[in-house]
Amino acid sequence: MHMHQDICDACLWLCRTFRMKFVNLWIERHFTDLNHKIGEITAIWPRNQSTLTTSAAQEGFIALGYNIENTGAGVIISDTTP
Numbered sequence: 001m002h003m004h005q006d007i008c009d010a011c012l013w014l015c016r017t018f019r020m021k022f023v024n025l026w027i028e029r030h031f032t033d034l035n036h037k038i039g040e041i042t043a044i045w046p047r048n049q050s051t052l053t054t055s056a057a058q059e060g061f062i063a064l065g066y067n068i069e070n071t072g073a074g075v076i077i078s079d080t081t082p
Contacts, residue, residue, distance in 0.1 A: 010060045014053055020046060025057055028070075036066045 007025065014023045023046070028039040041061060043053035058068055 006061070006064050006066075010057055010064075013060060014043075014056060017056065018049060018053060020049070020053075023053055030071055032071060036064075038066050038068045039070045041068060 007027065011023050011025060015021065024044045026040075026042045026044050028041075029037070030039045038061060041054065041057050043050045043057055046053075061068060
């Protein structure tokens with residue numbers, strides 16, 4: 001449940017930082033990912049700022065202690081933000 005809270009916190013931080021009403025993140029974890037490992041993070045909304053918000057989201061999760069590495073393994077968990 002810790003990751004769910006981190007996703008919520010990251011979305012709130014992104015909304016405040018970029019003055020958006022909402023942001024959607026797509027987070028992939030692979031079957032080999034344990035604890036604070038993430039395969040990939042992508043901001044899918046808003047489209048006009050997705051590159052900027054994706055980069056900021058990745059930096060935010062790294063600051064929270066996550067390791068982001070796409071190993072190419074099969075995805076077991078895909079979360080979009082609430």
